[in-house]
Amino acid sequence: MKKRRVVILGATGTVGQRFVQLLANHPFFEVVALAASEASAGKKYAEAVHWHLPCEIPEDVRDMKIVGMDSTFECDYIFSALPSDVAGPIETRLVEQGYIVFSNAASHRMDQDVPLLVPEVNLDHIKLVERQETLGRLITNPNCSTIGLVMALKPIMDLFGIEFVNVVTMQAVSGAGYPGVASLDILDNVIPYIKNEEEKMCSEPKKILGRLTEDGVDLATFDVVAQCNRVPVQDGHMISAYVETSEKVDLDELIRAIDNFNPLKDYKLFTAPDNPVVYLPDKDAPQPRLHRDLGGGMTVSVGRLVKVSERALRFVALVHNTIRGAAGCAVLNTEIYEFLYGRGV
Amino acid sequence: MKKRRVVILGATGTVGQRFVQLLANHPFFEVVALAASEASAGKKYAEAVHWHLPCEIPEDVRDMKIVGMDSTFECDYIFSALPSDVAGPIETRLVEQGYIVFSNAASHRMDQDVPLLVPEVNLDHIKLVERQETLGRLITNPNCSTIGLVMALKPIMDLFGIEFVNVVTMQAVSGAGYPGVASLDILDNVIPYIKNEEEKMCSEPKKILGRLTEDGVDLATFDVVAQCNRVPVQDGHMISAYVETSEKVDLDELIRAIDNFNPLKDYKLFTAPDNPVVYLPDKDAPQPRLHRDLGGGMTVSVGRLVKVSERALRFVALVHNTIRGAAGCAVLNTEIYEFLYGRGV
Amino acid sequence: MKKRRVVILGATGTVGQRFVQLLANHPFFEVVALAASEASAGKKYAEAVHWHLPCEIPEDVRDMKIVGMDSTFECDYIFSALPSDVAGPIETRLVEQGYIVFSNAASHRMDQDVPLLVPEVNLDHIKLVERQETLGRLITNPNCSTIGLVMALKPIMDLFGIEFVNVVTMQAVSGAGYPGVASLDILDNVIPYIKNEEEKMCSEPKKILGRLTEDGVDLATFDVVAQCNRVPVQDGHMISAYVETSEKVDLDELIRAIDNFNPLKDYKLFTAPDNPVVYLPDKDAPQPRLHRDLGGGMTVSVGRLVKVSERALRFVALVHNTIRGAAGCAVLNTEIYEFLYGRGV
């Protein structure tokens, strides 16, 4: 099979670098262009990027010349790792021009006809693209913390229903991009605020866990209360959740459901992990340093599962914020899109 | 006035060092003996201690010979900074022998006639000592995180009543003593479990915020759900709380109540801060590194106050775990006891 | 005595905040104006500054309106905490206008008639100001690491002479200003490079430890080889030094000399510590977290003193980089200038 040609917008940023890494040896995708801001355009990738992943820059993009954001691309798919403050209009333009865009940016996530997609959770929402009236198409993935939360909530919702969620996060610095969080602010410290993050965690899960209808997505009816913190950790967002359910909680049943949770097992997707969610029974798990890379960073780890009352439980979940929580989810979204729709827009 | 003679049990530990520091220049108390385990007994304090506070060891205790735990003490008050696994029987023996013991250990906190005292919150509970049938007396202070929580909850309870509390903590490594948390376990990491901590946070607040009756303390009726995490911070426990109230929430009223909250202002207590609780309006406050030392480490900082619904709010609180959350609270307890009862047992 | 009126240029930066803190309760100096870049001018200090010291913003400057750098000042002394890339021409202009400027910036440090002053080390160099032909005067303090190094070297030079110095530093993030070092770059990491730092450490010590002559300062003849590293520490630069001497090394003699080292003891200077240099005999001292605040951050700690051969020794020194290594040294320079010259230019 001929590889699909893909382009990465915002290729020099924290999430952009993850796209580069994940696509380096991808069997079906081939990076044909890297786009970034004017400051980087014209430079070789290795010269323009402040690379901060603990591996070498992949050979095939080292010397690739970065192009500007308004370039014309010869490609099948575009990945957007743009910052939300510039992503909106650029993505809109590209989709109008006929490109198929998979975006990690927040700009269009809550748009009516745009799938906010985590394939293991709401694969059916991908059908929203069929209602898009543009020449091209747009599929988004959620905020990094939200992805971890909804993947952990999905088996709970299926079994017991969800009435209320209170969530507190402890988020890694890579989530803020580069230069992002100043070391003066975070060494020996916790910052109990992340701009716009709580808003996203309250709204996005309701769309993702909502029901696809003829008019769009019927938002889920439970409320989410979120308080988001930055902690001195490189990668991996921790999520401490308290959940009130509609039905009586049975933890053994839930653990079995998590163990068996693998809605994508019948597709052959390169980036899909063997286990999208794992339950770790150790009393001090999950931990960012130990478990963020499970499943190549695509697996969400759940631990500290406790039944609080008849209809309430709590747990801790861990998600690798720049892999499963960003670039990895977008790549998986592209793989499932390719499987379902091919390139045939 | 002649200074009261005090003894510190467990003087070489993390909390013991804070006692030493806080009592170094205390106007009313004078350290006359330091007791520690057999391994340290007989050594000079400066030789036995692995001092880890960013100040020098106070001159007057540097060369003090450490005595064993079974010594006879000539003193007015004993501070117990013993680990909970050994504190129980030692404290019981001392109280039976007639000593007045102020303990930071968990062993007797929930005993019926033992005050679990945070003076700004439940000063009337101190009267429980009058029911103690021992020759001496025992007063305890709560767990470090619990102290921060109840001080922040007190104005809320007084104004609106409390129905339910869900709390997630991010706790400093000094709370685990020394050597305590291994650096291999916590650098670039979060540990979502602290032994026995969640249990204490669920039970202790109900006693502290309970009502003193003729039979003891009527526990408060709200439930606390707690999930406790260790983070790579030296000092200062962060508490993220979601609270459901009995009455409608009015944040302006609450902020005014916090600003005016100073139940001890009419006593002249050396260790009492000007403001036991402060509200910090900055959107990213409180933070451990910036605010843990407010009020000399005796002030609890509250921020991120949000009204969630008619009868629910959330906030973040910060408590210096080894000062207000341990040694400082015990010293304050002693000061108020001295004020109310003198030495006249 | 009427307090001297002082102005702080660059008052919102990392070093500027230290100036604000150190001058807050200064008995002889009074901050009458705060100057910063155009972006901050016109705002109240508390609104413009991203305050990151673990104390509250001093009351008397909270509401002070920040002025632009080209303002006219009514003052006795100006402190410059400007970044080196803008300091040069601004300082030149101010000195030409008649102001007396104490600068932490690198721009004019190596100028022939400008004292590069650490009062305990080269107080006589202050006389260079008498040769300045400007209306005002300019006195500089060295680079943060250099100050720690030369204070530790001074007693060695006096006793044994110095032939060669090889120095490796481990420097705190506050030395890079704000936002400075990105947390992504420094968590769980060491960066073996600090821009321009090695150059300063090689050149500045030779001027400071040089001899004042009629033509300026005769540079010291020893070579310094320096390799500078950034480490995940908030405050406090560690310096590991290997020194070859002219005469035979006697460590006991050196330790006595350090203990007695106090060239400023006959002056009554508010900011001068009791001991400018202390020798810490513990085998694992000094340490940034434990010893950076000795002497209010003005004391340099020396430890790990080892005689390597007849004419070589090694040691580790620690300097609080934003206090002794920057603002504190400038304030001390001003105090000694005031003592020697008064305001009478």
Place this chain on the structure above:
Amino acid sequence: MKKRRVVILGATGTVGQRFVQLLANHPFFEVVALAASEASAGKKYAEAVHWHLPCEIPEDVRDMKIVGMDSTFECDYIFSALPSDVAGPIETRLVEQGYIVFSNAASHRMDQDVPLLVPEVNLDHIKLVERQETLGRLITNPNCSTIGLVMALKPIMDLFGIEFVNVVTMQAVSGAGYPGVASLDILDNVIPYIKNEEEKMCSEPKKILGRLTEDGVDLATFDVVAQCNRVPVQDGHMISAYVETSEKVDLDELIRAIDNFNPLKDYKLFTAPDNPVVYLPDKDAPQPRLHRDLGGGMTVSVGRLVKVSERALRFVALVHNTIRGAAGCAVLNTEIYEFLYGRGV
């Protein structure tokens, strides 16, 4: 080929875990027994170990029962990851019993007939085993920092000769084992002392870089001065070195020599990296977080190469302390031994 059967002594420790990890999928070695202290003996490995590597415990050892240190082993090779304070007599006994032991412990490193082997540096020293008069044989690898140093020094020595080395290290916490360094001691801190480390760095390089003669190893004649520091980094020791040479320094020549340095390229060794030493030209390289895993953790990175004078240079080197600096080097030693001697003792 039938796999060689290997045993790991001290399998639960920090270095022991690395042995387990590196041997998990080894094509020629198969772990047949894990030995540890009495406290662990009898337990399954997964139950006894406090696993702290960011990967899962390999399947084939999870349920392996740990045996005591005095067991009889059916094996070809024994790896010793024992702490130095117990390793000596145990290793001596095993070698007398006929086992071939590859040890990471310090106990026998400087013994006359024991190779202190880094195959890329002193492969000929392996012949010392032929002079061992025991039934079995003993081969050791050096201290973790020393390995990084000698691999970086080797090309320099070959080209220019070495007269003097002054080295300052910044070492990761994993080098201290578990629990090892307390987090209270190292967060926001540097500790300028590591027990016995400086002694090893001064003596071991002289044996490794010494010349094999009929009487043993003629120690190299240069002196090493070392000052060792612990920094808040998980893995990866940084070494800042100043080197005086016998001949004139030519950096271009040195860089070419490093690029071509691969003495083992003609052997087919599974654990040997493509490049045992790499030169990184970026001005801020190497860095522990970014480069410790190069070559699977077996490559030493060199950067900041500066010619200081005609016959002196300086550089920074980085070595993964538990892989190349410990378990990985021992495995490589075993591979080359197997190649040269087979099992035929």
